[in-house]
Amino acid sequence: MTLKYTLYVACAVLFFLQTLAGVATAQEAPFFEIYPACSPMTLKEPNLKRGDTFWNFRTALRTGTIETCVNFNAAFTLIQWGCGTECQSGAIVDRTDGAIYGLPTATGGYDYRADSSLLIVNPHPTESMPGSGIPDWLWREFYQFKNSSFVLIHQDKGEQQEVGENDLLDTPHPVNPEILESMELN
Secondary structure (H helix, E strand, C coil): CCHHHHHHHHHHHHHHHHHHHHHHHCCCCCCHHHCCCCCCCCCCCCCCCCCCCCHHHHHHHHHHHHHCCCCECCCEEEEEEECCCCCEEEEEEECCCCCEEECCCECCCEECCCCCCEEEECCCHHHHCCCCCCCCCCCEEEEEEECCEEEEEEEECCCCCCCCCCCCCCCCCCCCHHHHHHHCCC
16 A cells, blocks of 8 residues: 555544544534634734722632633723622623723623624613612613713613614614714614
């Protein structure tokens, strides 16, 4: 036998064994949610130094960046944690350089997308306070992450319409059209 033929047979056998092993160990059919796409860039860990603002949240930040790929504004990982009863907080980590930026505090969570710089705080105020109506202090807030900070671009009581993650771009918002154009939501 020639070397070329031997290599061909060895590759075929290895391919068959890998396929067989994959079929034999598969418990369930895979689904998209367990295989998130990571950006081809090298994902940096959060820059944490003792005494920094986010040092007390280092475990949440490190775990969040290990478990989650880019999920906000094309290059950031958004990580959130509780800060008491009806209180959520968090940060975004720039995966290109490890810089950390704090999120606005929320009562009813956040809506965000990997392909947008828009962050909606308390996206569903009616669900945040079931049965009690919307309190005067609870507002739905729209922020754009721009120049390393969250800029408030609109706020409302959220009573007119509900905005979900999947219909964010299809739903008209009472936001200044010039602001939306500057956000470059593609």
